[in-house]
Amino acid sequence: MTPETRTELIEDLVSGVDRYNPSNVSILEDYLYHQIRSEEYDCLANLAILKLYQFNPELYNPDVVINILLKALTACPLPDFNLCISLLDERTANNNLDEPDPLPTLLPILRGLHSLLYRCRFPAFWTAYRSEELETLRDNYTVECVGFENAVREVAIRAVKAAFTQISTERLGSYLELSGDDLQAYIQKLGWTLDASSSVISIPPNPDNQIEATVVQESISLPQLTKVISHAALKA
Amino acid sequence: MAQQRMALWAAEADIDEDVDLHLAIGNYGQNGHYEDAHIQQPQIDEATLLAMQQHMAQQAAFSQIPDVVKGFIVHFHQAVLNNNLAEITVAYESGWNKYTEKFYSRTEWPEAEVIAPLVNDDPIFLILYRELYYRHVYSRLQPNIDDRFHSYENSCELFNYLLNSDGPVQLELPEQWLWDIIDEFIYQFQVFCTWRSKVKSKTEDELIMLSEGGPVWSSYSVLNVLYSLIQKSRINEYIVAQQEGKTPEEIAEIVGEYGQRPLYRMLGYFSIIGLLRVHALLGDFTLALKVMDNVELNQKSSFTRVTACHVATYYYVGFCYIMLRRYPDALRTFVSVLNLIMRMRQYHTRSYQYDQISKTADRMYALFAICNALSPSRYDDNIANISKERYGEQFAKMARGGEDSLPAFEELFLYACPKFITANPPPYDDPTALSALVSPSSPTDASQPTTLTSVDPTHRHLSLFLADVAAQAPVPTLRSFLKLYTSLGAKKLANFLDVDEEEIVQEMILMKQVSKHISRVAGSEKSSLLDGQSLTSSDLNFVIADNMVHITESTVGRRYAGWFIKNTERTARIYDEIKNAPLPQPSKNANTAAATAAPTPAGGDAQTKAPRTGGQKVAWGGAKVA
Structure with missing residues (x-):
C-alpha cells in the first residue's frame, strides 16, 4: 500500500x-x-x-x-x-463553483x-x-x-498473464487495442514469444499460470501434541 | 401569602410550564391582591422567581425518588469516591440495571440536578451519572433534541475533565464501563447523524437548533476526542513496547504519567477500536484498518477482557475486509471470533451485554454466508454449518450465482452491514438550499442528475458491493461445468452456455481474477491488517492454452490427526479413571460386613486409623498414592 x-x-x-x-x-x-x-x-x-x-x-x-x-x-x-x-x-448543489x-x-x-x-x-x-x-x-x-492507456493495457496484461499459457495475437490485440507492429513491439517488450506460423503468443510460466492438482495434507508438528504427550508422560 | 405559595407550588410541579407561571403571577397581582403583590415585588424579581421555582420543582422531584434508589445513589457515589472498583462494578453492572427494571423501565432516571444533594454536588459523579442517564434515555426511550445536545455536552465535559485536568485524574472505573463510555459516545454520534440527515421530519424549533448547533456531534469533534485519548495515553507506544518485550519500568517510562494509569490506557485502546468503527461508518475502510496498525488481533492480549469490545473489533475488521474484496481474510476474522463467542456463551449471564453480542454474532453469520458464497472453499465446518442453518435459503441462492443471487446478497448485506453515516449535515444553515432539498422547486431541478445527491450512504455502499457481486455472477455456473472436465475447448463450453466464445474466454479471465485475493500470510500476525499477498483461494484452478482450458482441482486429504488426538485423550482419560478408581476388592465388602458386626475395624481401614496419632499421617498419604 x-x-x-x-x-x-x-x-x-x-x-x-x-x-x-x-x-x-x-x-x-x-x-x-x-x-x-x-x-x-x-x-x-x-x-x-x-x-x-x-x-x-x-x-x-x-x-x-x-x-x-x-x-x-x-x-x-x-x-x-x-x-x-x-x-x-x-x-x-455546488453553488460556489464557477x-x-x-x-x-x-x-x-x-x-x-x-x-x-x-x-x-x-x-x-x-x-x-x-x-x-x-x-x-x-x-x-x-x-x-x-x-493512461498504457496503464489500462497493463491491467489487461496482468489478467492475461494469470489465465493463459498461450494466446492468439488477434485476441491479445483486441484486449490491448493494438495491432501490427505496435503489438509486435509490445509483445517483445514484455519478453513474450510469438510463433510466426500459428500467430500464437507464448506466455512465460508464472505461479498463476502453472497449475497442478494438489492434495492438501494436514501437517501436525510436535509442539501441537505437547499437551497429549505431557499428560501421558506425567501419568506414567 | 399562603395562597400564593400554593399557586407557585402547584404550577411548578410541572417543570415545562414556567411560561404559564409568569402569566399566572401577573394575573394574580391584578386580581385584587395588589398590596401583597406590591410588598413582594422587590423580593421576587424574575431571576429569584425562576431559581425558587426550579428549586421547588427539584424538591418535588426529589421527594418522588424511592428511598432505595436514593440509597443506591449515595452508595454508588461513595464507591466512586473511594475508587473501589469492586463496588463500582456491582453498582454499575447490577444495581443500575436492577433499579432501571424496577422503577425506570419507561421513564427517565431523576435528573442529575435533582439527585445532586445526595452526592454533595460532586461534579464528577454528576457527569458520570448523566452518562448513565442519557444512555438509558437512548436505549429505553426516545431522545428528544435536548437530550441529543445535552448528552453531547456531557460527553465533552467528561472528556475535558479526563484530558485537560491538571495531570492525570485519580478516578478509576471498571473496564467494562470505560468501553461502554466510548461505545456509547460513538453510538450516539451515529444515531445523531442518522436523525440529522432526515430533513423532512424536523419541527421549527429543531431546525433552528440544528442551524445553530455548530460543532455538536460533528465528525471532527468526535475524531478529536478519540485521537486525543490515543495520544494522551500513548497507547500505540505502549502496545509496541509490550510487543518488543520491554520491562515494566521501561514501559512506564515510555507511556508517561497518563499511560501508566489503567483508566487512560484502556480508554486509549478503546479509542483505537472507536476509530476503526467511526471510519468504517464513514465508508473509509482502508483508514479503518490502518488505525489498527499496532493492534495485534488475537485472543491473548489483556485488552480482550471486555468481550463486547473484542466482538465489535472483529465485526468491523471483518466488514472492512469485505469492502476491500478480501473475502478469505474476512472469513478468518469471523470464524475466530464466532468460535470464541460459542465457547463463552455459557459464561455470559449479564443480559444487556449478551443481547448485543449475540445480535452482532448473528450479523457475522450472515456476513460469513456472503463471503463463503463469494469465495467458496472449506473453512471452519462448525461455523459454516451454523451459518447455513440460519441463512440456508439465501446461501443457496448466493452460491448458485447469476442474476437471481443479487436479491439474496442485498438482503443479507442490508441486515448485517454497519449503520453508515454521512460526515456532514444537510444545509440547515442555508434555508434556501434546505428547502430545495426537501421539495425540488422546479421540474428542471428534479430532472438534474441526482447520482450524488439523493443516495443515502448505506445504498451507496450497497451499490458498490452489489456491482462487485454482479461481476462475479457468472462464476458459479462456469465453475460447475469446469468441475466435470480436466480439459475442455472454449468453443464447446461456449456452446453449452449458449454464448459467444470470446465472451466465455473473458469470463474465464474474470473467474481466474476473482479466485485470487490479497490475504494475510500465516506468521505475519504482527504486521498491518492492510498487508497481504495475492493468493489463490479457490480449490478449482485452470489455465487457458490458446483455446483449450486445462483444469485441476485441489482436494483435501483425509485428516487423521484430530481422530488420533481425540482417541488418545479418551484412552488416557479411561486409563486415569481406572487408575483412580478404588479397586473392587472383595475385602471391602468384607470390611463393611465386619464393621457392622464388630465396632473395631481391621488394620486395612485408613480413615479411622489416621486421626489417632500425628505420626501416621505419612502412612496415610503413602497409602493413597500406592
Missing part, C-alpha cells in the same frame, strides 16, 4: 493526524498532479484528499476527484476505485468503465472509451493523465 516514491512529507500526512488539517489539502493535490505527470500512483494519499473533501465540502474540487478516479481505475482489479467512491458523500460540476455526469461513465475493466471485458472497454460520448473525458482528463 506504500509506494516507494512516497516522500517523507506525504508519509507524515498520510499516517499522522495532520491528514485532517484542511490547509494540507494543496500539498496532497500537488502530489496527485505529480502522480498524473510521472506515472506514479499512491492510493492512500489520494484517499486522504477525498477524506478532506468529505469533512470539508468547501474544499471540493471536481477535477481532482476525477483524476483520482482515473488513477484508481488503472489499479484494477484492486478495489481502489470502489474505495474512492465510498468516500464521495452525498453533496448538495462552472457546472462535471462529476455528476462523468461519475456514471467512470463507473461503467470500471465495471468493464473489472469484468475483464477489455475489447468492450476500448469501444466505450473511444466512443463519442466519452469525448469530454478524453479531451479534458485522460489526455493529461500520462500513460
Whole structure:
C-alpha cells in the first residue's frame, strides 16, 4: 500500500493526524498532479484528499476527484476505485463553483468503465472509451493523465498473464487495442514469444499460470501434541 | 401569602410550564391582591422567581425518588469516591440495571440536578451519572433534541475533565464501563447523524437548533476526542513496547504519567477500536484498518477482557475486509471470533451485554454466508454449518450465482452491514438550499442528475458491493461445468452456455481474477491488517492454452490427526479413571460386613486409623498414592 516514491512529507500526512488539517489539502493535490505527470500512483494519499473533501465540502474540487478516479481505475482489479467512491458523500448543489460540476455526469461513465475493466471485458472497454460520448473525458482528463492507456493495457496484461499459457495475437490485440507492429513491439517488450506460423503468443510460466492438482495434507508438528504427550508422560 | 405559595407550588410541579407561571403571577397581582403583590415585588424579581421555582420543582422531584434508589445513589457515589472498583462494578453492572427494571423501565432516571444533594454536588459523579442517564434515555426511550445536545455536552465535559485536568485524574472505573463510555459516545454520534440527515421530519424549533448547533456531534469533534485519548495515553507506544518485550519500568517510562494509569490506557485502546468503527461508518475502510496498525488481533492480549469490545473489533475488521474484496481474510476474522463467542456463551449471564453480542454474532453469520458464497472453499465446518442453518435459503441462492443471487446478497448485506453515516449535515444553515432539498422547486431541478445527491450512504455502499457481486455472477455456473472436465475447448463450453466464445474466454479471465485475493500470510500476525499477498483461494484452478482450458482441482486429504488426538485423550482419560478408581476388592465388602458386626475395624481401614496419632499421617498419604 506504500509506494516507494512516497516522500517523507506525504508519509507524515498520510499516517499522522495532520491528514485532517484542511490547509494540507494543496500539498496532497500537488502530489496527485505529480502522480498524473510521472506515472506514479499512491492510493492512500489520494484517499486522504477525498477524506478532506468529505469533512470539508468547501474544499471540493471536481477535477481532482476525477483524476483520482482515473488513477484508481488503472489499479484494477484492486478495489481502489470502489474505495474512492465510498468516500464521495452525498453533496448538495455546488453553488460556489464557477462552472457546472462535471462529476455528476462523468461519475456514471467512470463507473461503467470500471465495471468493464473489472469484468475483464477489455475489447468492450476500448469501444466505450473511444466512443463519442466519452469525448469530454478524453479531451479534458485522460489526455493529461500520462500513460493512461498504457496503464489500462497493463491491467489487461496482468489478467492475461494469470489465465493463459498461450494466446492468439488477434485476441491479445483486441484486449490491448493494438495491432501490427505496435503489438509486435509490445509483445517483445514484455519478453513474450510469438510463433510466426500459428500467430500464437507464448506466455512465460508464472505461479498463476502453472497449475497442478494438489492434495492438501494436514501437517501436525510436535509442539501441537505437547499437551497429549505431557499428560501421558506425567501419568506414567 | 399562603395562597400564593400554593399557586407557585402547584404550577411548578410541572417543570415545562414556567411560561404559564409568569402569566399566572401577573394575573394574580391584578386580581385584587395588589398590596401583597406590591410588598413582594422587590423580593421576587424574575431571576429569584425562576431559581425558587426550579428549586421547588427539584424538591418535588426529589421527594418522588424511592428511598432505595436514593440509597443506591449515595452508595454508588461513595464507591466512586473511594475508587473501589469492586463496588463500582456491582453498582454499575447490577444495581443500575436492577433499579432501571424496577422503577425506570419507561421513564427517565431523576435528573442529575435533582439527585445532586445526595452526592454533595460532586461534579464528577454528576457527569458520570448523566452518562448513565442519557444512555438509558437512548436505549429505553426516545431522545428528544435536548437530550441529543445535552448528552453531547456531557460527553465533552467528561472528556475535558479526563484530558485537560491538571495531570492525570485519580478516578478509576471498571473496564467494562470505560468501553461502554466510548461505545456509547460513538453510538450516539451515529444515531445523531442518522436523525440529522432526515430533513423532512424536523419541527421549527429543531431546525433552528440544528442551524445553530455548530460543532455538536460533528465528525471532527468526535475524531478529536478519540485521537486525543490515543495520544494522551500513548497507547500505540505502549502496545509496541509490550510487543518488543520491554520491562515494566521501561514501559512506564515510555507511556508517561497518563499511560501508566489503567483508566487512560484502556480508554486509549478503546479509542483505537472507536476509530476503526467511526471510519468504517464513514465508508473509509482502508483508514479503518490502518488505525489498527499496532493492534495485534488475537485472543491473548489483556485488552480482550471486555468481550463486547473484542466482538465489535472483529465485526468491523471483518466488514472492512469485505469492502476491500478480501473475502478469505474476512472469513478468518469471523470464524475466530464466532468460535470464541460459542465457547463463552455459557459464561455470559449479564443480559444487556449478551443481547448485543449475540445480535452482532448473528450479523457475522450472515456476513460469513456472503463471503463463503463469494469465495467458496472449506473453512471452519462448525461455523459454516451454523451459518447455513440460519441463512440456508439465501446461501443457496448466493452460491448458485447469476442474476437471481443479487436479491439474496442485498438482503443479507442490508441486515448485517454497519449503520453508515454521512460526515456532514444537510444545509440547515442555508434555508434556501434546505428547502430545495426537501421539495425540488422546479421540474428542471428534479430532472438534474441526482447520482450524488439523493443516495443515502448505506445504498451507496450497497451499490458498490452489489456491482462487485454482479461481476462475479457468472462464476458459479462456469465453475460447475469446469468441475466435470480436466480439459475442455472454449468453443464447446461456449456452446453449452449458449454464448459467444470470446465472451466465455473473458469470463474465464474474470473467474481466474476473482479466485485470487490479497490475504494475510500465516506468521505475519504482527504486521498491518492492510498487508497481504495475492493468493489463490479457490480449490478449482485452470489455465487457458490458446483455446483449450486445462483444469485441476485441489482436494483435501483425509485428516487423521484430530481422530488420533481425540482417541488418545479418551484412552488416557479411561486409563486415569481406572487408575483412580478404588479397586473392587472383595475385602471391602468384607470390611463393611465386619464393621457392622464388630465396632473395631481391621488394620486395612485408613480413615479411622489416621486421626489417632500425628505420626501416621505419612502412612496415610503413602497409602493413597500406592
